[in-house]
Amino acid sequence: MFGLDKLLSKKDQKITLNSPVKGQLIDKAAIPDPTFADGILGATAGFLSSDGVIYAPCDGQITQIFRTGHALTITSVNGVEILIHVGINTVDLKGRGFKALVEQDQKVKCGDELIKFEIETIKEAGFSLEIPMVICNGDDFAKVEFIAPCEVTPASAVCTIEKK
Secondary structure (H helix, E strand, C coil), X not given: CHHHHHHHHHHCCEEEXXXXXXXXXXXXXXXXXXXXXXXXXXXXXXXXXXXCEEECCCCEEEEEECCCCCEEEEXXXXXXXXXXXXXXXXXXXXXXXXXXXXXCCCEECCCCEEEEECHHHHHHCCCECCEEEEECCHHHEEEEEECCCEEECCCCEEEEEEEC
């Protein structure tokens, strides 16, 4: 029985986050903004959406939603703080082409739709479509690791986080 307890406690040490989009996981170096590409805000991966929807990567609570609808922060039930930012410099659209589907402090389930956005509106305005997902409090954990670039869905596990 001791071995099973040890195995279960090891399993509880890992947190998995799913993709916030249906589309592509890309290398963070492909994000055309050094703040995200260099991981200045924390461990980062980039995404490209094929359907214009941001999905909850985990169960948690919306801790910040930008009034322009272009970005939000969700805190997982395990305490992981995740920033999802739709596009680069899209704050300059002042909300045009974005629709927030959640409110601050709202509880969400993994896979819930959080933001809808118009890919063509962002493109036509000349902004990049890369979507950084940042683990803002990665220093609180032993390890944060994203999978290699690939096609993803909201059901795809893309990040493993190990507790200290």
